[in-house]
């Protein structure tokens with residue numbers, strides 16, 4: 001067997017601190033005991049003291065020190081008197097970078113406080129609220145806190161706001177810092193706690209020298225191993241490493257990082273197969289996967305202990321967690337002794353020069369790689385296997401990941417900030433380059449959300465109320481104009497649901513037949529709509545759960561799409577938007593839906609040039625249809641949902657549209673201004689001319705009609 005790894009001499013850190021409290025039989029006392037051992041407990045009084053004396057405090061402590069679960073409880077205890085008096089309750093808010101983390105934290109804290117989630121402790125994430133009048137502690141995504149500010153700009157319902165996982169530097173967190181700074185000036189009674197796993201010196205300056213407090217915890221040593229040669233198949237290498245560790249290494253759980261959900265599911269499947277082949281020679285394993293769209297009950301599995309040996313004195317059991325970056329910092333899993341880091345991450349990128357946002361698998365930065373390695377030494381000494389060379393670590397990687405604000409389309413956030421009436425956006429956003437902001441403002445005005453002076457229009461105001469990107473929000477708001485709000489609602493919900501079909505490799509052939517049941521070759525959007533409608537008929541109306549299995553449909557994905565839909569329906573009714581539907585077998589069905597989609601996504605249109613490639617209007621890129629598309633052929637014009645970059649640039653989820661609609665629906669001359677010299681432009685020029693003629697002709701016609709003697 002060729003050795004996979006080359007040994008490295010360096011270690012992450014030293015000294016030992018053990019967190020494993022003795023386990024009691026009762027779950028609650030177990031939990032309380034565990035709580036007492038967390039490093040942050042020792043500094044409770046110090047923390048509360050600093051909090052009392054300051055309006056803003058920055059707290060730094062490594063993953064697992066107890067920040068997320070304990071600090072909000074300390075704050076609650078300190079302000080208990082206040083929350084029990086009979087005036088409107090003031091809550092504590094604690095933000096998280098992703099929904100999974102918000103839900104998980106609220107569940108854990110509810111257990112510790114021995115209350116039910118949704119009562120004293122609740123959570124609020126996009127498309128799901130679990131809170132009540134009793135709620136005093138609310139975990140919510142950073143994006144939700146911004147949305148709450150749109151309704152209550154001073155956030156009066158909160159006494160203390162905790163911004164957690166600040167090191168993640170998500171878009172919403174970056175913007176919240178700016179916004180909360182304004183609010184703190186207006187509300188001397190409000191307190192802000194910023195929590196981070198790494199020291200962020202800039203933050204201290206930003207909040208005028210707010211005190212920085214460190215939580216002392218001890219990290220166990222972690223040995224780091226690199227591959228000797230660069231590894232191209234990181235999925236295969238990850239699987240091999242897991243199996244090898246399970247066969248050869250001492251007891252201790254494994255955490256492996258992969259990039260995408262489908263990859264994670266495949267890895268789990270293959271690991272289970274490979275280990276199954278080894279029979280009784282190895283201990284039992286519990287393989288769990290984790291990604292940001294996993295339902296809460298399945299997330300909880302990552303916290304469960306490894307299975308016991310099959311027989312007394314048999315080889316020990318192991319828990320194997322395969323995760324996206326969600327497990328990097330937002331969720332702290334105990335007893336991990338082995339970390340497998342393929343050195344890649346799927347990230348959003350935004351090219352502000354051309355205005356295109358895309359998803360790309362790229363090398364992780366050194367700070368992220370170190371963060372991953374340190375997870376192996378949280379509770380026991382550990383090992384980290386990096387599936388890349390040491391040279392690659394030192395030379396091919398950035399030191400730090402760029403904050404999200406530098407790699408995002410700012411459209412959604414600018415819409416929120418406009419609604420919040422934040423003055424002087426350029427100064428507020430404090431970006432190193434203004435291109436992205438300028439582009440966001442331009443796109444919002446092309447969409448009709450901003451007027452010439454840059455103020456929010458009525459349409460923009462309505463769009464801001466939807467927790468969706470501006471294009472999708474516009475598509476929904478204007479859909480009654482095309483008589484199809486019901487259909488567009490379902491399409492929006494389905495677009496939010498990724499990985500609809502679950503097809504094991506051995507069933508690929510059968511899948512084609514299944515696909516044919518739903519496919520509409522005019523557009524993937526219509527295929528999605530068909531799936532949703534069938535789901536509604538079979539599952540909701542007839543409770544036939546086997547329908548999902550026979551059609552390779554991912555039930556939980558559709559359930560969550562249904563939930564998203566219900567939330568959007570509420571948003572619609574709050575805005576007073578009419579619900580209407582277009583007749584499925586009527587001649588207008590396809591036209592109405594395509595036009596409504598175009599009304600929102602007219603910037604995401606591409607033309608099939610004679611080279612066989614598509615040319616996009618936004619960014620003027622040459623792209624291909626993604627192989628997963630269900631279109632009948634290669635339509636001349638398509639509207640698409642997103643660009644994915646792998647070996648080539650692909651447009652994913654596309655729909656056939658007619659050229660003449662483009663000039664009707666987009667702002668005047670939009671395409672002529674934005675397409676370079678190309679076939680697309682020539683055709684559009686003709687279409688514009690033809691349109692002009694038609695208008696002239698119609699004007700003449702109506703003039704003549706007026707003078708026709710009766």
Ligand code: ADP
Pocket residue numbers: 038061062063064065066067068069070104105107108303329331332333334
């Ligand atoms: P930090 O925010 O500093 O990373 P946390 O407060 O998230 O730390 O976690 C403290 C401890 O609580 C960890 O050891 C973690 O494993 C445990 N814990 C957190 N959430 C859960 C949960 N949902 N179930 C079980 N244990 C949990």
Ligand code: MG
Pocket residue numbers: 064067068069164165329330331
């Ligand atoms: Mg945390």
